[in-house]
Amino acid sequence: MTEKSKAIYPGSFDPVTRGHLDVIERARGLFDTLHIAVLSNPEKKSLFTPEERIELLRSETAGLAGAGVLEFSSFEGLTARLAAEVEAGWIVRGLRSAADAAYELPMAHSNRRCGDAEIETVFLPAGAGTSFISSSLVREIAAGGGRLEAFVTPGVEAALRGKSSS
Ligand code: PNS
Numbered sequence: 001m002t003e004k005s006k007a008i009y010p011g012s013f014d015p016v017t018r019g020h021l022d023v024i025e026r027a028r029g030l031f032d033t034l035h036i037a038v039l040s041n042p043e044k045k046s047l048f049t050p051e052e053r054i055e056l057l058r059s060e061t062a063g064l065a066g067a068g069v070l071e072f073s074s075f076e077g078l079t080a081r082l083a084a085e086v087e088a089g090w091i092v093r094g095l096r097s098a099a100d101a102a103y104e105l106p107m108a109h110s111n112r113r114c115g116d117a118e119i120e121t122v123f124l125p126a127g128a129g130t131s132f133i134s135s136s137l138v139r140e141i142a143a144g145g146g147r148l149e150a151f152v153t154p155g156v157e158a159a160l161r162g163k164s165s166s
Contacts, residue, residue: 006033007090007122010079013038013053014046015156016060017138019130023094026124028066035086036061038074047139047163050074060153080115091119096126096134 009027013020013036028034036057040050048056054072061070075082083091091111093104108121126133138151142160149157 004033005031005090006035006086006088007031007092008035008037008079008083008086008088009092010037010039010075010082011093012041012044012046012135013057014048014135015053015138015152015159016057017130017133017135017152017156018150019094019096019126019133020057021060021064021153022127022130023092023124024061024070025064025066027092027122028064028068028070030122031068031090031092033069033071033088034092035071035073035088037079037082037086038072039079040074040076042076048159052159056156056159059155078114080111080119083111083119084115084117089119091121093121093123094126095123096131
């Protein structure tokens with residue numbers, strides 16, 4: 001991308017996984033600014049609060065490679081609306097599987113049409129070592145006391161252990 005470019009990477013990030021970090025590192029190489037947006041959905045029960053999820057995202061992205069500026073926020077409502085608010089021209093999403101594509105494609109088409117400005121989605125294929133990872137699996141493994149190092153960073157693992165023991 002030659003002109004100054006900004007993308008948002010929306011998600012639940014409950015919690016951030018090695019898969020998310022892979023997408024963030026790669027997207028950061030493509031855009032001047034990557035705005036990471038944590039969905040705050042009061043109707044959906046989450047393990048971590050939006051503030052905790054942002055805190056983990058901040059700490060775990062601190063050592064990532066890439067020159068792009070990282071911004072963080074939480075949001076309610078529509079991704080396309082937030083994209084317009086922060087003046088992002090693109091949405092970034094990772095794709096792990098055909099099941100992801102079935103969910104993501106209608107969302108990408110909708111995001112082009114449901115906001116005031118047309119916003120394109122850029123898909124990054126999940127890395128071979130992370131395509132099996134999801135936050136819901138991570139929460140399940142943490143609750144069952146399983147090994148988490150393949151799924152999350154040590155900082156996130158510590159936060160998960162903190163939740164299990166509280
Ligand atoms: O990490 P997730 O849970 O797969 O992320 C899903 C997310 C947050 C990207 C998606 O649910 C979303 O964009 N929600 C906000 C509401 C919205 O804009 N929906 C699309 C309608 S066009």
